[in-house]
Amino acid sequence: MDEIASAIAAQGFKRWYERQLVRCHLQLLLLVLCLMGLLGALEAFGQARQEGRPWWLMALCFGLAGVLGIVALRRYLFLLMRAEHIANQAHCPACKAYGRWRLELGGPVPPSADGPAPLQACCRACPARWPIHY
């Protein structure tokens, strides 16, 4: 069982989804802080050059904030898209209940042409079962 399947099995879908949203929005917060760091380093860089102080430290801060911001943006988008992709499949096809499913562990898993084998969802409100691709 992979990371997503074991996390959903342990926490349930709704709690897993909430935690994924919190994780990805923490990345967004980091991105905003990096943007503030970029602007601060840019301003300090200009002042340091005018006053004859070492400017390379500000350039280093600017580069670090830029790299960290890009990593945070990529992580934010990855976590958000993955969580939304799974959440868009969380409707029961029979009774239309949203998010009321559990993983069917040990059941038959149809082969997948690409990517990991889909999760097998089992509705808590009716006997329906459906695959959830991720």
Ligand SMILES: [Zn+2]
């Ligand atoms: Zn159902």
